[in-house]
Amino acid sequence: MSYINKPKVAHPSLPTNDLGMTRRQYEGSMSTLCAGCGHDSVTAAVVEACWGLSMQPEQLVKLSGIGCSSKTTAYFVSGSHGFNAVHGRMPSIASGANAANRGLTYVGVSGDGDSLSIGIGQLVHVIRRNVNMLYLIENNGVYGLTKGQFSASADIGTKAKRGEVNSSPPIDPVLLALTLGATFVARSFSGDKAQLVPLIQAGLRHNGFALIDVLSPCVTFNDHEGSTKSYTFTREHYHAAVEADFVPRQQEIAVDYPAGESIPVNLHDGSRVVLRKLDPTYDPTDRAAAYHYIETKLKQNEYVTGLIHIDESAATEFHTVNRTAAAPLNSIPYEKLSPGRAALDKLMGRYR
Amino acid sequence: MPSLIAGAGKVNDFVVKFANVNGTGSASANSLLMKAIFRMGVPVTGKNYFPSNIQGLPTWYEIRVTRDAYAARATTVDIMVAMNAETYSKDVRELSSGGYLIYDSTWPRSSLLQRGDITVIPVPLAKLVNENFDGVRNRILLKNIAYAGVLAALIDVDLEVINTLLGESYGKKPKLLESNTRALRLGYDYVKEHLPSPLPLRVEHMDKTRGHIMIDGNTAAGLGCVYAGATVGAWYPITPSTSLMDAFKGFCERYRVDADTGERNFAILQAEDELAAVGMVLGASWNGARAFTPTSGPGISLMNEFVGLAYYAEVPCVIFDVQRVGPSTGMPTRTQQSDILLCAYASHGDTRHVLLFPANPEECFYMAVQAFDIAERLQTPVFVLSDLDIGMNDWMCPDLKWDDAYRPDRGKMLSAEELKSLEKFYRYVDRDDDAIPYRTLPGTSPKGAYFTRGSGHNQYGAYTEDSTEYQLVLDRLKRKFAGAPKYLPKPVSSATSGNEVGIVSVGSCDGAIREALDVLGRQKIPVDYLRVRAFPFNNDVEAFLKAHSTIFVVEQNRDAQLKSLLTLETAVEKSKLHSILSYSGLPMSAQPIVDGIRAKLEEAPRLSAVPRK
Numbered sequence: 001m002s003y004i005n006k007p008k009v010a011h012p013s014l015p016t017n018d019l020g021m022t023r024r025q026y027e028g029s030m031s032t033l034c035a036g037c038g039h040d041s042v043t044a045a046v047v048e049a050c051w052g053l054s055m056q057p058e059q060l061v062k063l064s065g066i067g068c069s070s071k072t073t074a075y076f077v078s079g080s081h082g083f084n085a086v087h088g089r090m091p092s093i094a095s096g097a098n099a100a101n102r103g104l105t106y107v108g109v110s111g112d113g114d115s116l117s118i119g120i121g122q123l124v125h126v127i128r129r130n131v132n133m134l135y136l137i138e139n140n141g142v143y144g145l146t147k148g149q150f151s152a153s154a155d156i157g158t159k160a161k162r163g164e165v166n167s168s169p170p171i172d173p174v175l176l177a178l179t180l181g182a183t184f185v186a187r188s189f190s191g192d193k194a195q196l197v198p199l200i201q202a203g204l205r206h207n208g209f210a211l212i213d214v215l216s217p218c219v220t221f222n223d224h225e226g227s228t229k230s231y232t233f234t235r236e237h238y239h240a241a242v243e244a245d246f247v248p249r250q251q252e253i254a255v256d257y258p259a260g261e262s263i264p265v266n267l268h269d270g271s272r273v274v275l276r277k278l279d280p281t282y283d284p285t286d287r288a289a290a291y292h293y294i295e296t297k298l299k300q301n302e303y304v305t306g307l308i309h310i311d312e313s314a315a316t317e318f319h320t321v322n323r324t325a326a327a328p329l330n331s332i333p334y335e336k337l338s339p340g341r342a343a344l345d346k347l348m349g350r351y352r
Numbered sequence: 353m354p355s356l357i358a359g360a361g362k363v364n365d366f367v368v369k370f371a372n373v374n375g376t377g378s379a380s381a382n383s384l385l386m387k388a389i390f391r392m393g394v395p396v397t398g399k400n401y402f403p404s405n406i407q408g409l410p411t412w413y414e415i416r417v418t419r420d421a422y423a424a425r426a427t428t429v430d431i432m433v434a435m436n437a438e439t440y441s442k443d444v445r446e447l448s449s450g451g452y453l454i455y456d457s458t459w460p461r462s463s464l465l466q467r468g469d470i471t472v473i474p475v476p477l478a479k480l481v482n483e484n485f486d487g488v489r490n491r492i493l494l495k496n497i498a499y500a501g502v503l504a505a506l507i508d509v510d511l512e513v514i515n516t517l518l519g520e521s522y523g524k525k526p527k528l529l530e531s532n533t534r535a536l537r538l539g540y541d542y543v544k545e546h547l548p549s550p551l552p553l554r555v556e557h558m559d560k561t562r563g564h565i566m567i568d569g570n571t572a573a574g575l576g577c578v579y580a581g582a583t584v585g586a587w588y589p590i591t592p593s594t595s596l597m598d599a600f601k602g603f604c605e606r607y608r609v610d611a612d613t614g615e616r617n618f619a620i621l622q623a624e625d626e627l628a629a630v631g632m633v634l635g636a637s638w639n640g641a642r643a644f645t646p647t648s649g650p651g652i653s654l655m656n657e658f659v660g661l662a663y664y665a666e667v668p669c670v671i672f673d674v675q676r677v678g679p680s681t682g683m684p685t686r687t688q689q690s691d692i693l694l695c696a697y698a699s700h701g702d703t704r705h706v707l708l709f710p711a712n713p714e715e716c717f718y719m720a721v722q723a724f725d726i727a728e729r730l731q732t733p734v735f736v737l738s739d740l741d742i743g744m745n746d747w748m749c750p751d752l753k754w755d756d757a758y759r760p761d762r763g764k765m766l767s768a769e770e771l772k773s774l775e776k777f778y779r780y781v782d783r784d785d786d787a788i789p790y791r792t793l794p795g796t797s798p799k800g801a802y803f804t805r806g807s808g809h810n811q812y813g814a815y816t817e818d819s820t821e822y823q824l825v826l827d828r829l830k831r832k833f834a835g836a837p838k839y840l841p842k843p844v845s846s847a848t849s850g851n852e853v854g855i856v857s858v859g860s861c862d863g864a865i866r867e868a869l870d871v872l873g874r875q876k877i878p879v880d881y882l883r884v885r886a887f888p889f890n891n892d893v894e895a896f897l898k899a900h901s902t903i904f905v906v907e908q909n910r911d912a913q914l915k916s917l918l919t920l921e922t923a924v925e926k927s928k929l930h931s932i933l934s935y936s937g938l939p940m941s942a943q944p945i946v947d948g949i950r951a952k953l954e955e956a957p958r959l960s961a962v963p964r965k
Contacts, residue, residue, distance in 0.1 A: 057798045057801070058794070058795055058796060058797055058798050058800075058801065059795065061639075061794045061795075063635075073803075074803055074815075078798075078801065079798030079801050080794070080798075080801055081792075081793075081794035081795075081800075081801050081802065081803075081804070082801075082802075082803040082804065083635070083638060083803075083804045083805075084803065084804065084805040084806065084807065085631065085634075085658075085661070085806070086631075086657050086658060086661055086806060089627060089628070089631045089657075089658065091628070091631075092586075092623065092627070092628035092629075092630075092631025092632050092634075092635065093631050093632075093634055093635035093638070094635060095586075095621060095628070095631075095632050095635060096584060096586060096621070096631065096632030096633060096634060096635025096636035096637075096638075096639070096643060097635035097636060097638060097639040097794070098635075099584045099586075099619040099621060099632065099635075099636050099641070099643075100583070100584055100619075100635070100636040100637075100639035100640060100641030100643065101639050101640065101641070101794070101795060103795065104639075104794055104795050121624055121625065121628075122624065122627075122628055122631075124624075125623070125624040125628065129621070318619075319619075322616060322619050322620075323614055323615055323616050324615070324616055324618075324619055325610070325615040325616060325617050326615065329583040329584065329617065329618070329619060329641050330583070330639060330640035330641040330793070332583065332617050334581045334759060334760055336617060337578075337581040337583065337608070337617060338578075338579055338581060338756075338758075339578065339579070339603075339606075339607040340754065340756055341753075341754040341755065341756045343607065344575075344579070344752060344753070344754045345751075345754075347575075348565055348751045348752065351565035351566055351567045352387075352390070352391065352561075352564075352565055352566070
């Protein structure tokens with residue numbers, strides 16, 4: 001992501017990752033979003049996360065639906081293929097793409113309108129199917145491109161820019177995902193890069209569907225007094241209960257965590273997440289407890305952030321259940337796919 | 353008892369119809385008989401008229417014994433096996449004059465005997481079965497096998513052949529084999545002891561089914577997908593397409609599972625709806641797998657949005673539309689060809705799509721394979737428009753053949769190596785001047801990366817709202833479509849006689865038309881015939897339309913959709929085209945075609961098929 005066109009030449013002192021690539025090489029085309037849009041910060045966090053993981057750009061696949069949020073896949077990792085689907089239907093494209101090639105890393109970027117209204121059916125089912133992907137919801141409570149209508153995530157009592165008060169209850173993607181048995185559920189804030197980057201890295205490396213609901217304020221239509229999705233409100237009411245440190249593969253855990261407050265979780269590819277409990281009563285590995293905790297806090301007008309729930313042991317990932325071949329389906333030579341003439345000749349006997 | 357009726361009768365040329373209640377297991381008895389006749393070397397067709405219901409509603413099965421191997425539905429019923437009390441009166445009425453009515457005389461029904469022009473054959477089936485078998489469900493199922501035995505005796509089906517078939521079905525279940533064989537024998541022996549047999553309508557051994565199979569179109573299409581190398585199938589259950597995915601799954605479990613590891617070289621996704629099903633196909637195809645979805649009309653309606661994206665962003669996509677009766681939910685278990693226009697122009701904006709029209713299960717197999725080649729060659733959605741009659745009924749077809757030299761045509765797909773030699777890759781540039789651009793797969797190389805979008809894009813793949821850039825892409829898509837016919841199956845045409853009168857038709861009307869042509873031929877009315885097999889139309893279609901002054905367009909819908917498409921997409925003069933339409937939901941038969949053509953020609957005698965000089 002960038003706000004301005006930058007020169008192609010990179011300064012030799014720019015830090016490089018294990019692939020010898022700079023952060024700039026993980027950027028995409030210039031953002032066309034409003035200055036100050038939370039989504040641009042999320043894009044920056046994705047760039048940072050991919051750079052930090054030393055991801056081969058072509059190994060990443062970017063998917064999105066329609067809306068401001070869905071535009072952002074063009075703004076990061078230009079060396080990756082991207083698919084901007086129709087409104088609310090990105091999960092089906094992701095499911096099919098992932099079925100065809102399980103070897104790539106999939107990131108879907110969506111918004112609250114794309115995911116919680118027109119696309120809620122597909123979101124629900126991609127969670128149920130447990131497709132191995134990271135699904136980011138850039139949540140701002142409004143429709144931006146059509147100029148500020150409430151979305152399904154708008155809180156009761158929140159005020160629109162022109163003063164209208166929302167009276168319909170919100171759909172909380174975190175509670176929804178927990179209900180559906182998602183194995184990686186997080187909430188964060190576009191303005192908290194320190195929290196968001198390791199969450200994105202862990203989500204990309206999680207074996208299964210990883211949802212991160214990112215509160216990402218809309219500076220143009222929903223950042224005023226009375227809005228519950230403004231920068232000010234978010235800073236006051238969004239608090240981490242559990243932080244996640246991402247430890248890449250083959251790297252030692254360097255920090256000395258106090259016993260009882262940290263939970264190391266091994267991810268599928270050998271990397272790890274260390275969960276730091278800021279609230280000692282919280283247990284992110286217990287789904288039912290997590291649900292209860294989030295809901296209780298919501299009633300107190302508190303939005304819990306962090307890696308809310310993780311279950312790396314579940315064997316429900318789509319290809320695991322399907323027993324798909326380890327090699328990507330799109331790479332299997334035709335000779336192995338066709339039963340051939342002799343088999344067909346033999347099969348004909350069944351129909352006589 | 354020997355036959356009392358003199359004369360040869362209708363050997364190997366008659367129709368038996370079974371009236372039943374659905375969910376009672378009658379299907380297996382009906383197909384047992386049909387297969388036995390087929391094994392005797394006698395051509396047969398089977399048509400199943402079933403309700404959209406699981407149990408308890410009327411259902412009919414029709415076996416046409418046809419020595420001339422006609423594939424169409426016959427409009428006569430020579431033998432009615434009336435097993436459903438609820439439909440007795442209707443079934444009796446439907447029986448052709450001189451026909452035979454077989455009914456279960458356990459409960460005498462004097463009202464049945466009111467027609468003087470038919471022969472009633474009472475068989476106390478329930479009584480026979482109840483005396484010999486226990487268990488309610490068992491008795492219901494075996495009563496069907498018992499009437500198969502009755503029929504076998506009456507129409508002289510070779511008992512040995514039936515016993516062989518039962519052995520093949522129940523070879524591993526000796527108890528079932530014993531009860532089925534005994535039930536068959538009950539019916540058979542009852543006839544032999546109490547009734548004159550065989551009837552003048554009977555089956556005699558022939559040698560006209562060698563090298564043929566009995567198969568339904570959905571099974572054949574599912575098998576075609578396996579041979580095409582499809583690895584991803586996505587679907588939402590909908591009648592009458594469901595058995596296509598069932599077949600694909602069954603064949604994959606047989607041919608695509610590693611014997612050692614149990615690993616599967618396929619993935620089937622049962623989607624939450626058709627919107628998702630086609631999205632999955634797009635995602636998988638975009639990512640380099642051959643992917644498809646089977647559906648029917650209501651599913652196509654839901655898929656429209658994604659189909660437009662696939663057309664505009666040039667994503668290959670194979671959709672099987674096993675057409676059923678519309679509009680709306682319509683009659684889900686009846687057949688029609690009423691999605692032709694829906695598919696041809698699916699989605700908003702300027703869109704046009706490639707359609708393939710199989711006429712029988714054999715073509716379902718080959719066209720399934722072709723559909724993937726065409727979709728990838730042209731990078732566009734391809735619809736295979738089958739219908740319920742083709743998809744769910746058993747048709748006699750030549751053995752399916754395979755050439756091991758076949759390799760999929762993946763179209764213009766650049767490898768990492770090929771990308772290296774390019775200065776820069778642009779997704780939608782017409783490099784070869786054939787209107788078909790090059791594509792790359794995710795995971796290939798950063799150099800091949802591009803952004804797929806349904807929003808306005810220029811030939812470089814970048815977002816645009818510039819009119820000139822937008823039009824450049826849209827005009828190329830039009831040229832691509834115009835160039836499509838050379839990749840599509842050619843029409844089948846019999847335009848050699850130089851007649852001024854011709855038939856143009858599509859898909860499953862074929863059997864009825866061939867039969868009608870024979871009838872008309874015997875009446876000295878020769879008519880040419882062209883069967884369209886793909887859209888956009890080939891030049892041969894244009895030439896046929898030009899060469900004939902009176903053209904009958906035969907199709908199975910109310911609104912003459914093929915005729916509309918011909919009018920829109922060829923230079924044909926509209927007044928030359930005359931519709932013969934069948935949209936009752938029953939498969940097409942020859943009679944309305946013969947009648948329609950005769951009526952028109954008599955109304956305008958100057959047209960009456962005098963061969964041109």
